[in-house]
Amino acid sequence: MSEHWIDLRSDTVTQPSEAMRAAMAAAPVGDDVYGDDPTVNRLQEVTADLFGYEAALFAPSGTQSNLIALMLHCGRGDEYLVGQDAHTYKYEGGGAAVLGSIQPQPIANQPDGSLALADIEHYIKPDDMHFARTRLLALENTIGGKVLGADYMAQATALAKSRGLATHLDGARICNAAVKQGISLRAAVAGFDSVSVCLSKGLGAPVGSVLCGPKAFIEQGKRWRKMLGGGMRQAGVLAAAGLYALEHNVERLADDHANAARLSAGLRAIEGLQVATPQTNIFYVDVPPAACDALRATLARERIRATVGPHTRLVTHLDVSTADVERVIAVFTAFFKEHNDR
């Protein structure tokens, strides 16, 4: 049996490649709190340019970079419109409320991941002393592996703008959305006042996110980042990984999408599994609850990591090869052949 573990839990689990480590080792560094780190400065310039913004800020995590954006767009007693399933609302510890005194107004995500325009319109509160001030629309792309199309994004940001709202995009996986649609990174974020991009998901860097926005916004963002504990010193070793990732690992996301499609097709042939069709590198498989414990044990024995449950999320990434996908399909097929015969 191979010693190599196949890890389908998330695209955050990748190991920095030898070439990425070499770029990190060679990076010139300085104290970034003084603005002295040339590699951080270069990452910020390159990212701002790639996505079409005036400026950018390197943050240690996407959670922090989203929080900085929310705190820049909204003040105490303001609110932001956000999907019920959105990372900023659901998976960031309520940081906007706890640390920003910002009230979320969650809106049900449609099956395609979008927020219905009528719902957005409906939840914008009138200027009335009873209400929090609605300031911001925050969207996420991709969301649960689903792509919000460029047309929808244009409509949603136009609506927000017409109602005087700012717009923020949680673009943790915006590169997946752009590659899937065959559009430029600039086109994928068009219309948004700010975007947070994760380097540590499918792009394969060990750490970090970049917040892009207007110059004055990013200048003010440095203050919040310092307050939140995100002022880093010789961070160029980390920024170098991000630069390497942006240069080498964006176009190849198409391979992850192809591997997810291959995996889903292989699993769909198995009786008893309900398998969603992936749009990018993340998809869900409904596993019969009675099979979950045994499947979990089998996968562990076969050196396959997955968060098995009735609604199992599977994620492909740069450390999952096509051969790995074939092995996972074979293990699942053998397991269910035996399980279904019992």
Ligand SMILES: *Cc1c(COP(=O)(O)O)cnc(C)c1O
């Ligand atoms: C991972 C992720 C983030 C932020 O992640 P960190 O783990 O804090 O870097 C934000 N939004 C989405 C959609 C994510 O998947």
